[in-house]
Amino acid sequence: xxRRHWLDPLARKVLQAIGDLPADPVRPAAAPxxxxxxxxxxxxxxxxxxxxxxxxxxxSEAMVDLLLRLQxxxxxxxxxxxxxxxxxxxxxxCAQWRPHLVFRWHGDAPPLPDQPPLDLNAGSPTLLAASxxxxxxxxxxxxxxxxxxxxxxxxxxxxxxxxPPDAVEALIGRVTFGAKPSGPSLxxxx
Numbered sequence: 001x002x003r004r005h006w007l008d009p010l011a012r013k014v015l016q017a018i019g020d021l022p023a024d025p026v027r028p029a030a031a032p033x034x035x036x037x038x039x040x041x042x043x044x045x046x047x048x049x050x051x052x053x054x055x056x057x058x059x060s061e062a063m064v065d066l067l068l069r070l071q072x073x074x075x076x077x078x079x080x081x082x083x084x085x086x087x088x089x090x091x092x093x094c095a096q097w098r099p100h101l102v103f104r105w106h107g108d109a110p111p112l113p114d115q116p117p118l119d120l121n122a123g124s125p126t127l128l129a130a131s132x133x134x135x136x137x138x139x140x141x142x143x144x145x146x147x148x149x150x151x152x153x154x155x156x157x158x159x160x161x162x163x164p165p166d167a168v169e170a171l172i173g174r175v176t177f178g179a180k181p182s183g184p185s186l187x188x189x190x
Contacts, residue, residue, distance in 0.1 A: 046076040069155040074165025
């Protein structure tokens with residue numbers, strides 16, 4: 001079976017139209033089964049709407065709000081494991097979501113985590129400086145804000161420190177926020 005080109009669908013169609021790529025092979029339509037119909041819809045995780053997220057079994061309004069706040073802040077996900085850690089999804093729910101999620105990166109390549117998770121609410125200033133590589137002013141804001149109130153999740157961190165999307169993306173899968181009650185809790189919006 002021929003491999004599909006790595007380009008996004010629109011770019012692939014343009015290249016096929018000008019003759020730089022061969023046309024996609026025509027595949028015979030398979031008779032749909034209940035399982036095929038069930039998995040036939042997909043969500044582009046980094047462009048999903050609230051209604052898209054709500055289609056997923058077990059996706060609470062708190063999860064939808066958190067995901068949309070991160071998306072509005074420009075944060076993108078590169079794999080299900082990052083999403084599962086952020087939302088604290090059980091394995092069974094991850095298995096149900098997997099067939100419906102598509103991780104398309106919009107922009108430059110995603111950063112890959114290379115360290116064990118760092119607790120941003122409990123890490124020493126020296127450890128934070130060494131692990132994050134942030135400017136001193138940003139580290140001081142982080143320490144000051146966590147004294148005022150511990151961070152709940154990445155969206156809370158991004159909003160309170162006014163972090164750019166690339167700084168938050170670099171933290172996905174690399175940081176934790178200490179022990180907290182089950183499920184993501186959301187602070188009131190300011």
